[in-house]
Amino acid sequence: xxxxPNATTPxxxxxxxxxxxxxxxxxxxDLLRFTTAGSVDDGKSTLIGRLLYDSKAIFEDQLEAVERxxxxxxxxxxxxxxxxxxxxxxxxxxxxxxxxxxxFATPKRKFIIADTPxxxxxxxxxxxxxxxxxxxxILIDARKGVxxxxxxxxxxxxxxxxxxxxxxxxxxxxxxxxxxxxxxxMADYKDFASKLSVQDIVFIPISALHGDNVVEKSYKMPxxxxxxxxxxxxxxxxxxxxxxxxFRFPVQYxxxxxxxxxxxxxxxxxxxVAVGEEVVVLPSGLQSKVKSIVTYESEPxxxxxxxxxxxxLEDEIDISRGDMIVRTRNLPQKSGQLDATLCWMSxxxxxxxxxxxxxxxxxxxxxLISELNYKIDVDxxxxxxxxxxxxxxxxxxxxxxxxxxxxxxxxxxxNTGSFILIDPYTNNTVAAGMIRGQSRQxxxxxxxxAKVESDTMRKKSTDVVWESIGISxxxxxxxxxxxxxxxxxxxxxxxxxxxxxKKVEQFLFDRGGRTMFLDGDNVRHGLNGDLGFSEHDRQxxxxxxxxxxxxxxEHGNIVLCSFISPFQxxxxxxxxxxxxxxxxxxxxxxxxxxxxxxxxxxxxxxALKGEIKNFTGISSPYxxxxxxxxxxxxxxxxxxxxxxxxxxxxxxxxxI
Amino acid sequence: MNSYLRSHxxxxxxxxxxxxxxxxxxxERPVLLFxxxxxxxxxAHLARKAFYPGKIPFPFLxxxxxxxxxxxxxxxxxLMKKLEAQLLVGYVQDSIDKGRVVEETGPNASRNGLQTVTxxxxxxxxxxxxxxxxxxxxxxxxxxxxxxxSHRDAFGQWDPKNQRPELWNLYNGRKLPNEHxxxxxxxxxxxxxxxxYIYNEKIELPSLYFxxxxxxxxxxxxxxxxxxxVRPQAGEMVESKIVRFRTIGDMTCTGAVESxxxxxxxxxxxxxxxRVTERGGRADDKRxxxxxxxxxxxxxx
Numbered sequence: 016x017x018x019x020p021n022a023t024t025p026x027x028x029x030x031x032x033x034x035x036x037x038x039x040x041x042x043x044x045d046l047l048r049f050t051t052a053g054s055v056d057d058g059k060s061t062l063i064g065r066l067l068y069d070s071k072a073i074f075e076d077q078l079e080a081v082e083r084x085x086x087x088x089x090x091x092x093x094x095x096x097x098x099x100x101x102x103x104x105x106x107x108x109x110x111x112x113x114x115x116x117x118x119f120a121t122p123k124r125k126f127i128i129a130d131t132p133x134x135x136x137x138x139x140x141x142x143x144x145x146x147x148x149x150x151x152x153i154l155i156d157a158r159k160g161v162x163x164x165x166x167x168x169x170x171x172x173x174x175x176x177x178x179x180x181x182x183x184x185x186x187x188x189x190x191x192x193x194x195x196x197x198x199x200x201m202a203d204y205k206d207f208a209s210k211l212s213v214q215d216i217v218f219i220p221i222s223a224l225h226g227d228n229v230v231e232k233s234y235k236m237p238x239x240x241x242x243x244x245x246x247x248x249x250x251x252x253x254x255x256x257x258x259x260x261x262f263r264f265p266v267q268y269x270x271x272x273x274x275x276x277x278x279x280x281x282x283x284x285x286x287x288v289a290v291g292e293e294v295v296v297l298p299s300g301l302q303s304k305v306k307s308i309v310t311y312e313s314e315p316x317x318x319x320x321x322x323x324x325x326x327x328l329e330d331e332i333d334i335s336r337g338d339m340i341v342r343t344r345n346l347p348q349k350s351g352q353l354d355a356t357l358c359w360m361s362x363x364x365x366x367x368x369x370x371x372x373x374x375x376x377x378x379x380x381x382x383l384i385s386e387l388n389y390k391i392d393v394d395x396x397x398x399x400x401x402x403x404x405x406x407x408x409x410x411x412x413x414x415x416x417x418x419x420x421x422x423x424x425x426x427x428x429x430n431t432g433s434f435i436l437i438d439p440y441t442n443n444t445v446a447a448g449m450i451r452g453q454s455r456q457x458x459x460x461x462x463x464x465a466k467v468e469s470d471t472m473r474k475k476s477t478d479v480v481w482e483s484i485g486i487s488x489x490x491x492x493x494x495x496x497x498x499x500x501x502x503x504x505x506x507x508x509x510x511x512x513x514x515x516x517k518k519v520e521q522f523l524f525d526r527g528g529r530t531m532f533l534d535g536d537n538v539r540h541g542l543n544g545d546l547g548f549s550e551h552d553r554q555x556x557x558x559x560x561x562x563x564x565x566x567x568x569e570h571g572n573i574v575l576c577s578f579i580s581p582f583q584x585x586x587x588x589x590x591x592x593x594x595x596x597x598x599x600x601x602x603x604x605x606x607x608x609x610x611x612x613x614x615x616x617x618x619x620x621x622a623l624k625g626e627i628k629n630f631t632g633i634s635s636p637y638x639x640x641x642x643x644x645x646x647x648x649x650x651x652x653x654x655x656x657x658x659x660x661x662x663x664x665x666x667x668x669x670x671i
Numbered sequence: 672m673n674s675y676l677r678s679h680x681x682x683x684x685x686x687x688x689x690x691x692x693x694x695x696x697x698x699e700r701p702v703l704l705f706x707x708x709x710x711x712x713x714x715a716h717l718a719r720k721a722f723y724p725g726k727i728p729f730p731f732l733x734x735x736x737x738x739x740x741x742x743x744x745x746x747x748x749x750l751m752k753k754l755e756a757q758l759l760v761g762y763v764q765d766s767i768d769k770g771r772v773v774e775e776t777g778p779n780a781s782r783n784g785l786q787t788v789t790x791x792x793x794x795x796x797x798x799x800x801x802x803x804x805x806x807x808x809x810x811x812x813x814x815x816x817x818x819x820x821s822h823r824d825a826f827g828q829w830d831p832k833n834q835r836p837e838l839w840n841l842y843n844g845r846k847l848p849n850e851h852x853x854x855x856x857x858x859x860x861x862x863x864x865x866x867x868y869i870y871n872e873k874i875e876l877p878s879l880y881f882x883x884x885x886x887x888x889x890x891x892x893x894x895x896x897x898x899x900x901v902r903p904q905a906g907e908m909v910e911s912k913i914v915r916f917r918t919i920g921d922m923t924c925t926g927a928v929e930s931x932x933x934x935x936x937x938x939x940x941x942x943x944x945x946r947v948t949e950r951g952g953r954a955d956d957k958r959x960x961x962x963x964x965x966x967x968x969x970x971x972x
Contacts, residue, residue, distance in 0.1 A: 046679040113834065115815040116808045118861045125679040127859055139836055146838040254676070267689070268696045272725035280721070282689045282840070311720040321677060323688035323721070336696050360836050374841050377696070433839045442845035444835045 044120075047253050050129040050144040050177070052168040053154030058185045062154065062223035063117060063130055066245065069230045070119040114144045123249045138393065138407035139360040141168065142447055145175035146433070149253055152181045152244075157190045157220070161203040167393045169204070173211040174356065174409070174449070176429060178256040180208075180216040183244060187236065188222040194238040210396065215251075219244050252653055257320050258428045259659035260522070260666075262286030262294075263347060264340040265376035265431075270325055278309055278325035279334055284376060284430035285423075286345075287663075288326070289317040293343040296334055297421045302343060303330040320430075337378040339421045344666060347431060351419040352385075352454035357412050359404040361438065361445035367403065371445065372437035375420050376430070381439075385454075386413035404446075413454040425449035427525050491571025495529045497671045499568045501593055502661075504577040505586060505640060506603030507632045508618055509610035511649035512577040515603060518658050520575050528671070531567040533560055534577040548629055554585060561589035568593060573670070581637040596668065601661070602643035607632050609650040680868055684717065687856035689840060690819055691721040694801050694854050695728050697844035701801040701854075702759070702794070705731040707743035708919040709876055710805030710857060712750070713865055716874050717856065718803075719754060730757035732802070734790050736782040737764045738900045738922045746877040761793035781923040791827040794851060801844065801852040809861045819858050825849040862917075866942050870935045882915045882933045893926035917942075 053059035117128040129144030131137070145151060151172040155165050165182075172180055182204055190196045197220045208216055219228055220239055227233035230245045242250070263284040270278040288294070288305060295302045308318050309325040318324045326340060334340075341347060359365060365384065373382040389398040390410035404410045425432030436446040492498050502519070504512040513534050520530045539546070543559055546552040557580055567574040580586050590598045610632065611619045622630035629635040640646075645664055647657045665671045677685070694701045703718060705711045718727045733747060751758045763782050766772045766789045775781060794802060808815050818834055820842045835843055844852060857865070869876065886897040888907045894914060895901045900922050903909050914927035915938075932938040 044679050045676060046682050113816045116859065117815065118809045118859070120861070120863070125861075125864075143836045143838055147840075268692045268722075270722060270725040276724060278724070280692055282685060309724065311723040319677075321682060321685050323685040323692070325723070372845070374843060429839065433841065435838055435841045435843060437843055437845055442843070442847060444838075444843045447836070447838045 044123070044125060045253055046125050046127065047150060047248060047251065048127045048129065048148050049150040049152060049248065050131055050141070050148040050172075051152045051154065052131055052141055052144075052172075053164075053185075057154040057156050058223045059130070059154050062152075062183065062185065062221070062229065062244075063128060065223050065226060065229050066126075066128075067117060067119050069226070069245075070121055114140045121245070121249055124253075126248065138167075138171065138409070139358065139447075141171050142175060142358045142360070145172055145177055146447065148172075148175075148177050149256060150179040150181060150248070150251055151177045152183050155182060155184050155200055155204070157184050157186045157196050157200065160200050161207065163394045165204065166207055169208060169211060169213070170393055170396060173213055174358075176256065176426060176449075178214045179251050180213055181244070181247060182216065182218045183223075184218065184220045185223055187220045187227060187233075188225050192220075192222075192227075192233070192235045194236070197236075197239070217241065217247060219247065252655070254653075254655060256429065257655070258285035258423075258430075259320060259655065260286050260662040261345055261347070261423060261428060261431075262288045262342045263376075263423070263428070263431050264288065264326065265378070266334055266336055266338045266340065267377050268336060269334065276327070277331070278327050279340065280323075280325045281340075281377070282323045283318050283320050285320050285428050286342075287317055287319040288342070290314075294328070294340050295343050295346070296328075296332055297339045297341060297347070297349070298419070299332070299334075299338070301330070301332045303328040303332055305329075337376075339376065339378075341421075342666075344669070345671075347421045347423050348453060349419050349421050350453040351416045353414040353416065353420075353422070354451045354454045355412055355414060355434075355448045356409065356425075356451060357404060357436070358409045358447045359406060359445065360447060361443055362406050363438070363441075363445070364406070365404040365446075370439065372439055373414070373416055373420075373434050373448075374437060375422065375434040378420055380420060381417040382414045382436070384412050385415045388412065411451075414448075415454075422450050424452055424525075426451075488569050488571055491529075495527075495571050497523075497528055497573065498597070498669065499529075499571045499573060500597045500599060500665070500670045501564045501568050501574045501576065501589070502599045502601055502645075503564075503580070503586060503589055504575065504601045504603055505580045505643075507605060507607060507610045507637060508579055508630075509613040509615055510603045510605035511613075511654070512579075512603045515647075515649065515654055515657050515661075516575040516577040518654050519661055520573075522658055522662065523573055523671070526671075529570075529572045531564075531572040531574045532577075533564060533567075533574065535579075538563075550629075553629075554582075557585040558588060561585075561592055564589065565592045568597065579631050579637075581631045581635065583638045583641065586640065597670075599645055599664075599668075600640050600643040601645040602640045602647075604646060604648045605650045680864060680871060683857075683860055683864060684720075684868070686840075686859065687717050688721040690842065690854065690856040691718055691803065693842050693844070694803055695722070697842070698801040698852075700797070700799050701729040701803060702732045702797070702799045703727075703729060703803045704790075704805075705733045705747065705758070706805070706920065707733070707739065707747045707877065708805070709869065709880060710807065710865060712874060712876060713857065713868060714803060714805045715750060715754060715756070716872060727754060727756055729803075730759050732759045732761065732793060732797075732799075734761045734786050734793065735763065736786055736921045737762065738782055740877075740879055740896075740898075740919065740922055742877050742879050743919055750875075759793070759797065761789045763789045765789070766792060781921060783921050783924050786921075787827075794827070799851060800846070801854055803854045803856065805857050806855050807857050807860050807862070807865070808855075817855060817858065819855055820844055821853040821855065822846065823851050823853060827851070829853075863939070863942050866935070866939050870939060877919065879916045879919055880938070882913050882930050884911060885914050885927065886911050887914060887927055893924075894928070895925075896922060896927060898922050 051059050051063060115130045117130055119126050129148055131141045131144035153165055153168045155161060184197055184200050201218045219241060220236055221228045221244055223229060227235055228243045230243060232243055263286060264281050265284055266279045267281040270280050290305050290308060292305050293302060294305055306327045306329045307314050309327060367384055370381045370383050373380050387401060388411040390401040390404060390408050391398055393409060401410060423431045432450045434448045435444050436448060438445045488499055504516045506512050520532050523530050538560055543556050546556050557578060560576060560578060564574045564576050586600060614620060618627060621627050622633040631637050645661060647660060703714060722728060731751065763785050766785060767774050771792065772785045772788045806814060808817055818837045821829060822835055823829055886909050887894045888897055888903045888909055890907065897903060897909055912929055913931055915930045915932060916925060916927055919925060930941060932941045
């Protein structure tokens with residue numbers, strides 16, 4: 016029988032209780048939903064059995080039931096996998112055929128596991144499990160290495176935009192805990208993963224059967240210095256995939272107990288909203304302000320993604336289920352033509368002629384599949400032409416809905432970018448969809464082509480010599496849909512300036528923003544390659560950067576500059592080049608001891624040894640900004656939270 | 672900026688309220704199945720929250736085996752009054768009288784299985800389209816694969832091999848006439864979550880959940896309360912013990928546990944360190960390896 020050295024003691028559970036006994040906002044026990052995928056015999060059930068057992072989520076009577084069952088079957092060992100396989104058919108065939116949900120908790124976190132089967136015919140189950148997961152564990156048998164199914168799991172996990180991947184290389188005991196086996200598999204998988212847009216991936220060598228690196232660090236693999244599997248689950252940043260910026264509130268239900276109260280019940284799909292904010296109701300387009308946010312206990316000032324609340328508005332507006340409340344200055348896309356990825360989940364193949372119900376947020380509309388571009392072979396990721404999609408096939412389609420829907424791209428908003436298709440005759444859910452954007456019809460392209468041609472003709476025929484008409488910044492801004500600005504990130508080396516600035520840039524870029532990124536690495540090689548680190552040269556460095564930023568600004572860009580720029584005078588110079596309200600001094604605060612520990616480029620270590628002179632924070636001062644527009648502390652808050660904070664400031668200042 | 676985080680209980684509550692509202696929005700005739708146990712009491716509490724400041728827009732339904740603890744019934748009636756909710760009761764005795772079911776005989780006779788027929792008959796009688804229940808996936812392994820929206824055919828049966836996939840938070844409640852749904856907003860809660868939530872929210876519970884002195888007999892390893900319905904058989908010894916109940920169902924099959932936990936803090940301590948599941952006290956699950964799955968296929972809660 017397995018030993019259970021890591022069972023949570025009652026004392027630890029009491030801490031858990033006290034933590035949650037303060038209802039409402041707190042950072043204590045949070046929730047991680049993850050999914051597990053593996054081929055038959057990769058040891059997935061054993062791994063989950065191990066996690067549940069070691070975290071004390073398995074009880075004696077459950078264990079006894081499994082012992083009884085193993086005995087009846089004449090198995091030699093008590094088979095922990097039997098704990099996982101709930102349905103009779105599965106127990107008979109010893110395979111998992113449907114998504115099963117498991118629960119366990121440690122003093123740090125509660126976990127919900129969507130345990131999905133790994134056989135080829137059950138892609139639909141993996142997609143189901145992945146739809147709500149924030150992390151995917153992909154199990155690889157160390158003896159077999161990366162097989163087709165391991166690739167498929169990775170592909171599906173990224174297709175569904177699971178932010179964290181964990182590749183657990185299992186059965187290390189059967190390859191004598193050899194490092195080169197682990198290294199080879201890791202290299203193979205990384206090679207494959209480079210073709211996917213994986214946001215975060217870790218590799219952990221384990222033996223689920225013996226518990227190596229599952230809960231306890233394994234002394235059999237001293238060459239591995241990363242976290243154990245459970246440690247990673249407990250510490251991975253939850254909420255990384257949440258969209259904290261774009262407020263979307265699909266109305267679920269109207270609450271009207273009497274003539275004086277009209278409330279709109281729903282769950283905040285993304286972003287946040289506060290009392291007093293200007294909102295617009297879609298599709299009517301009527302505007303109002305949030306009068307109150309109502310819950311049973313209280314009327315909070317704000318609600319964030321995930322909160323189930325009731326909103327009331329200042330004005331009497333007719334609103335019903337399926338409408339969406341959003342901020343006036345942050346609108347979703349609206350279209351009846353959708354470009355989407357579909358995963359077909361029904362035994363009945365896609366009917367190209369028929370209509371389907373499309374359920375998106377709380378809205379239900381009819382849709383036709385106007386075009387089927389291709390299907391994707393989930394094993395090779397190759398695109399193939401096709402006439403239809405069958406069970407477990409994934410394809411790209413163009414949909415035409417009877418009424419427009421309000422959406423965001425799935426990549427930036429899982430809640431408003433996802434939908435299901437329902438067969439109107441059987442009422443079964445037949446497909447899961449992820450919106451890529453608005454469909455572009457061939458006719459749109461032809462129109463553009465025709466316009467270009469006619470413009471050229473006209474110019475030629477009238478003999479007008481082309482000259483610059485001087486595109487102003489305002490014209491660029493109006494075309495871009497946002498204003499130009501310079502965000503100047505200043506802070507110590509290692510404080511996280513570039514990390515945050517790049518995330519902000521990515522965020523803006525994903526929403527169609529025009530951006531430009533400048534940091535020491537990309538200017539010191541070329542533009543400022545002639546400069547050293549003397550006081551004069553450092554000043555000149557900043558001057559040139561500020562001028563380049565101004566050029567970018569005049570061309571309508573949101574320019575992100577990431578420089579230590581320790582002196583207030585230099586930063587004030589940059590500010591002086593720009594109109595008021597367009598320069599944002601962003602103070603990236605971080606304790607110097609934390610910066611030293613992070614030391615991404617090993618510079619602190621060298622400066623402390625005296626190898627680098629004039630190093631800010633060690634041998635040269637840093638002047639903290641006196642009145643920065645934005646301040647945040649990277650040692651206290653996650654990058655996602657900081658990005659959200661910056662976005663809300665840019666919104667408030669009407670830049671975006 | 673810590674306000675961007677929510678504790679796991681708040682997240683579970685948000686999810687449950689969302690599901691309860693979906694029911695009210697997607698179905699014309701929903702009903703909340705109320706057993707008098709702590710899970711259905713939590714359901715009632717969540718339903719109250721989901722529609723506040725309005726009233727709960729659907730009735731409650733209790734299937735009464737006639738073998739309920741009197742404490743359960745008294746508590747039920749008080750709660751309904753407090754919530755201003757409409758209560759419907761389906762009596763297993765009626766099903767027996769009409770000859771729809773035949774009562775088990777013998778010392779272990781239980782009406783637990785008979786409830787299914789009464790339940791389905793009552794759902795049909797009132798044309799209910801969706802029945803909300805407090806079942807959780809952590810209770811039993813057949814329930815680990817249950818959906819939030821569990822589709823039942825015209826005979827009220829569950830087909831585990833043909834369940835609708837459930838993605839994101841998009842719940843498909845479309846159905847043919849005569850079919851219905853069972854809906855489980857507490858799917859993702861564990862027993863400990865429920866107890867912590869009851870504690871946080873200061874939800875009142877029937878006294879049976881707290882330790883008290885009671886005459887019990889031990890039958891097939893289960894401690895049963897001695898009542899008019901459960902009488903000691905030859906060879907069974909009546910003992911007076913300090914006990915409490917971890918679940919509350921029919922008196923014929925709900926086992927007591929020896930416990931001195933007399934308040935919420937002590938109960939949570941006990942649950943946190945328990946080594947047996949709460950259904951471990953239920954004689955009905957022990958009948959066969961797939962006991963629960965069999966009952967679910969037939970339309971059990």
